[in-house]
Amino acid sequence: MTTSNLIAIRDGEINGGFYSPAKEKAAIRGSFQHRFVIFRRLRYIAKLKLLLLVFCALCGVGLLISRIPSSLGWNLRYPSSSFSSSRGGYTVLINTWKRNSLLKQSVAHYASCHGTKGIHVVWSENDPPSNSLKNYLYNIVMAKSQTARKPDFKFDINEEDNLNNRFKPIQSLRTDAIFSVDDDVIVPCDELEFAFSIWQTAPSTMVGFVPRMHWIGEKKETHVSYKYGGWWSVWWMGTYSMVLSKAAFFHQKYLDMYTNQMPASIRNYVTRERNCEDIAMSLLVANITGAPPIWVKGKIYEIGSFGISSLKDHSNKRHKCLNDFVSLYGYLPLVPTNVKAVDSRNEWFCCLEKREKKVKSRCEKSF
Template identity: 80%
Template sequence: MTTLNLIAIRDGENNGGFYSPAKEKASIRGPYQHRFHIFWRLRRIAKLKFFLLVFCALCGVVLFSSRISSSFGWNVHSPSSAFSPSRGGYTVLMNTWKRNSLLKQSVAHYASCRGTDAIHVVWSESDRPSDSLKTYLRKKVMAKSRAALKPNFKFDVNEEDNLNNRFKPIKDLRTDAIFSVDDDVIVPCDALDFAFTTWQTAPSSMVGFVPRMHWLSEKKDTHASYYYGGWWSVWWTGSYSMVLSKAAFFHRKYLDMYTNQMPASIRDYVTRERNCEDIAMSLLVANATAAPPIWVKGKIHEIGSYGISSLQDHSSKRHKCLNDFVSLYGNIPLVSTNVKAVDARNEWFW
């Protein structure tokens, strides 16, 4: 008897069928239930039509605005025009170190960006790049480039391992713009193009994707101590005073200034500590311009699994570098700002 209660109740008076409470409830409702079902379906169809009308209206607004903008001389797809031969492009200056697989990925990617006029790989390993690696990368550049004038590709081979090598002057450059990047950093081409356009509005500034901050930690008499803040400091305070050269544009004149005009004591420091060449470059540009850098909002992808920044004492070394450089300068040339460049075409609200 109890097992029947788990499934259904046997009804001997109704042709030996099974009695179902749910079926009885539905039969009692009769035609009213059917009417409710029809109403519910009509309501769904009405909602669907409403959303389709809204979608069509939005598409119409976008189409109308694009036609209006073109009629007034505006072109919302103009970044490609920034790379006409008369305006030039940029030179990708890529620092690498014993990561040929990452180097191959990065070179292939930046060769596909329309603004790339040349790619220079800063090579500081004891063994020179192999002929097979050179041949592979040259073929990859030719295959990936979408420009009529293919980018120049070259290894800048150095005799010693030194982080200062990444900022040595380069002969026969065809561009004023240098895009300094690490071999494990990928910046999408559209974001790179926008950053280049931003740099063209302020070619003496550093324009980059990785902001950092400094602030006064303590001051005793004439001695001041500064704190180097990473990404979370930028996010928390909403301000920054540096953009790192692992992904940044700057004018080629700063290569000469870094190598030949910046105090030799700073280059010696970088050589000895094997760190902080990016802070040194930020200080150099800030000292020359008395202006802040420009942070470009954009996603970048780090394809490597490790680096200097992953070391345990990385932050403490950066604090020390900053304060040692400031003491060599005699002041703090960095200028803080809370302004960033954003491509409004990629924003829903602006």
């Protein structure tokens, strides 16, 4: 027996049998397969956990997305079927008072806007409008309109001077959307069309160009007082809770709710104080929807030189109105927000113009 055979036999005896290369390979392969099975199981478990993690993440994102409209005030409590925006276009509701020259400019402008399907002038003066004024405005509407079917034009004549008149129901309207505006406020047609498109996405809320806010004032035990914040408050805080009806869209159903469903004590207050009908409308809409309004950032032009806001002690009266209305409601329904709608096209062109001006200025300086 050779030495190599003797070593092989001894090795085989040590391992409990004869040495065999095939057995050795099988043993190694078996160990490797066992480890491979364990590895595959671990990898399967890891994949399962990863899939579970991804599923949970997607569920979380879905939940977050579902809550975004609510946080923006677009997920409204009122049934959407009650505030249809299916009828295209809008009716411009112009509130006027002894400023016929401004009224002529305002009517001529809004008649030229493509989405205008009707223009109603809220007339609350002692004397009715003259035939010459009515004929002039009717002819200007027909001449300025850009649509095949001309807008309906009408004076809504009231027997008494009352700020509540601007929110009286209107019969046989062609549109669901009302654009409420003062006779001295001009909103460019493209800005108006953009705001209307925003309103169509949320027809039960107010969409406007003039934001206002409320501050929490003094707290005395269970009583809390509030302060009315003007434009500079909105600019400083970046928050608002109202858009004024001097330039705002809302659903025509709110005219009936304001006149026939809102507490008479609030309308009586507006009649007595000759102020704050716009705050009353904001509270009404917020009370119904539980949602904030939507501020559209855009250019508006005030062509008048005076109005109620220019009168002495106007701010203090607005503070008082807000607190008195809260007392009548029993709580404050206004919902603050810092969301605003911006037409990115205008922002882009504005930035482009500024950039061109800077380049032109640098070129001129170089010469």
